[in-house]
Amino acid sequence: xxxxxxxxxxxxxxxxxxxxxxxxxxxxxxxxxxxxxxxxxxxxxxxxxxxxxxxxxxxxxxxxxxxxxxxxxxxxxxxxxxxxxxxxxxxxxxxxxxxxxxxxxxxxxxxxxxxxxxxxxxxxxxxxxxxxxxxxxxxxxxxxxxxxxxxxxxxxxxxxxxxxxxxxxxxxxxxxxxxxxxxxxxxxxxxxxxxxxxxxxxxxxxxxxxxxxxxxxxxxxxxxxxxxxxxxxxxxxxxxxxxxxxxxxxxxxxxxxxxxxxxxxxxxxxxxxxxxxxxxxxxxxxxxxxxxxxxxxxxxxxxxxxxxxxxxxxxxxxxxxxxxxxxxxxxxxxxxxxxxxxxxxxxxxxxxxxxxxxxxxxxxxxxxxxxxxxxxxxxxxxxxxxxxxxxxxxxxxxxxxxxxx
Numbered sequence: 001x002x003x004x005x006x007x008x009x010x011x012x013x014x015x016x017x018x019x020x021x022x023x024x025x026x027x028x029x030x031x032x033x034x035x036x037x038x039x040x041x042x043x044x045x046x047x048x049x050x051x052x053x054x055x056x057x058x059x060x061x062x063x064x065x066x067x068x069x070x071x072x073x074x075x076x077x078x079x080x081x082x083x084x085x086x087x088x089x090x091x092x093x094x095x096x097x098x099x100x101x102x103x104x105x106x107x108x109x110x111x112x113x114x115x116x117x118x119x120x121x122x123x124x125x126x127x128x129x130x131x132x133x134x135x136x137x138x139x140x141x142x143x144x145x146x147x148x149x150x151x152x153x154x155x156x157x158x159x160x161x162x163x164x165x166x167x168x169x170x171x172x173x174x175x176x177x178x179x180x181x182x183x184x185x186x187x188x189x190x191x192x193x194x195x196x197x198x199x200x201x202x203x204x205x206x207x208x209x210x211x212x213x214x215x216x217x218x219x220x221x222x223x224x225x226x227x228x229x230x231x232x233x234x235x236x237x238x239x240x241x242x243x244x245x246x247x248x249x250x251x252x253x254x255x256x257x258x259x260x261x262x263x264x265x266x267x268x269x270x271x272x273x274x275x276x277x278x279x280x281x282x283x284x285x286x287x288x289x290x291x292x293x294x295x296x297x298x299x300x301x302x303x304x305x306x307x308x309x310x311x312x313x314x315x316x317x318x319x320x321x322x323x324x325x326x327x328x329x330x331x332x333x334x335x336x337x338x339x340x341x342x343x344x345x346x347x348x349x350x351x352x353x354x355x356x357x358x359x360x361x362x363x364x365x366x367x368x369x370x371x372x373x374x375x376x377x378x379x380x381x382x383x384x385x386x387x388x389x390x391x392x393x394x395x396x397x398x399x400x401x402x403x404x405x
Contacts, residue, residue, distance in 0.1 A: 016136035021144045023189040024128055025151035027091055030183040031121050032155035033163075034098055035063060037179060040164035040257060041172040042239050048172070049107050054360035056107075057236045059114045061360075064232075064353035066118030067125075068346045072208065074123045075342065083131055083197035086123070091187040093120040098180030102173045122349060126342050134197055153268060157261035164239065165254040207339045214333055219389040221343060223382045224325050225351040227287050230378030231318055232355030233362075233371055234294065238311070241368035245301040256308050260315040267319020274320050275327040282324045283390070287382040290317050294376030298369060322348070 038045060038059050046056035078086045093116045100113035132144045166175045212218060234241075242248050242256060274282040293314045300306035326344060333340040355378075362370040 016140055016144075017193065017195060018136070018144075019193040020135050020190070020195065021132060021147050023186060023193045024087075024131065025148045026186040026189060027087075027094070027124060027151075027183070028128060028148055029151035029155040030094055030179065030186050031117075031124055032152050033159045033182065034094065034117050034176075034179050035060075035121060036156065036159035037163045037172075037175060039235055039238060040160040040162070040254075041167040041175065042237070043243065044167055044172045045110075049104075049110065051107055052364055053237065053240050054364035057356050057360040057363070059110060060232065060236050060356040061353045062111050062114040063118040063121065064349045064351075064356065066115050067122035067349040068353065070119045070122030071126045071342050071345045071349065072122075074126055075339075079199055081199060083127065083134075083199065084194045087127060087131065087194060088187065088190055090120045090123045090127075091183065091190055093117070094124075094183045095180055095187055098176050098183055102176035102180060118349075122345070125345055131194075131197065135195075153265050157265045158258070159261075160238075161254045161257035161261060164250070164257055168250045208343065211333050211340050211343055216390055217329075217332055217340070217343075219385060220325070220328060220332065221347045223283070223287075223385040223390065224321075224344065224347050225354075226378050226382035226385065227290070227321055228348050228351035229355040229358070230287075230290065230294070230375035230382070232352040233359035233378065234314075234355075234375040236356045236359050237363050237368060237371050240363065241297075241301065241371070242307070245368050246304055246307045247302070248304060252304065256311055259308060259312045263312040263315030264319045267316035268323060269319070271320035271323025274324055279324055279328060280386075280390075282320065283328065283386045284383055286317050286321055286324075287379040287386070290314065291376045291379040291383070293317065294372050294379060297372050298376070301368075301372075 038056065042053050042056050045059075046053045049056065074086075097113045097116035097120065100116065101110050104110035104113060128148055132148060136144045163172075163175050166178070238257070238260075239253065242253050248256065293310050296310045297307060297314075300310065329340045329344050355375075358374060359371050362374050366373075
């Protein structure tokens with residue numbers, strides 16, 4: 001975890017609101033679970049709705065597109081509103097999203113539910129850290145952020161494998177109902193614990209353009225987008241790959257997805273050390289190794305043991321990516337760290353949309369082999385961008401201002 005110095009507004013009182021922090025963490029976990037549910041249940045969802053798996057994967061695209069828009073514009077659009085009311089409204093959208101998807105009789109209805117999720121996801125994530133900074137004293141902010149981002153890590157580890165397992169037992173619609181129950185519990189807890197938080201500071205729309213004009217920043221965001229584009233293209237269609245190419249059953253599928261999640265969690269824990277030791281090396285080496293793992297899956301995808309090992313390696317390598325690039329973003333634009341962080345989130349969500357969209361088209365045309373070829377190429381291009389367009393950061397560069405998982 002990257003150490004925090006200060007972000008956003010000062011705490012509203014001397015007493016830390018730990019119950020509110022836990023409520024926000026529960027909300028974040030609910031968002032991540034809802035986002036990743038389709039990855040573990042894509043095949044039964046497609047079969048039930050009478051569509052191809054490639055088309056079903058566009059549920060991920062719809063979520064990501066609206067998450068991008070919301071993460072970039074929410075702070076400006078809601079600049080005069082009480083932050084408590086904004087957070088609760090976003091949590092209401094999450095609840096509605098889960099129940100709408102669970103009862104969707106057609107793919108268009110399901111897409112509407114996923115659009116609501118995208119708005120909630122982009123908005124809640126863009127506000128979580130800044131809200132935490134107003135709920136606890138500065139010295140306790142790292143602990144508060146660790147709790148919030150810990151909810152994200154926990155959810156990302158278990159969402160796909162657990163949904164795959166439960167989907168086979170109770171059906172994918174009931175899994176979304178369970179997710180809706182969790183999000184409803186988070187909403188109730190937030191309503192009971194988050195205090196009134198009047199808007200503070202001055203938010204200007206042109207700050208976004210100032211950040212994007214910073215030297216190398218756009219190149220960095222391109223490198224980030226390519227990494228996550230490759231990741232989401234492959235991960236969205238990982239279940240069809242494991243079923244059709246590796247020929248695994250339901251239990252083995254859940255176990256492999258769990259291995260990926262645990263590996264990803266482990267890899268994330270090394271992100272801070274990579275930032276401290278050699279940020280540039282990590283930025284360059286991780287996408288190269290990811291590309292090699294993608295090519296390995298193409299070559300050895302029929303072997304269960306080799307596929308499990310390579311998917312676990314993929315999880316470990318993706319884990320530190322968000323940490324190292326968050327550190328780079330904060331060092332590049334320390335005077336507009338929050339806005340730059342919003343652009344970073346938007347880049348990830350946009351790449352998720354593009355990755356799922358491109359992956360779906362390639363999957364329907366060429367199958368899983370084409371998807372992993374696309375991902376390996378995207379990861380390799382990210383390394384080329386780092387090597388060719390991004391300069392080595394000075395040793396004395398300013399340290400990040402916010403913890404990012």
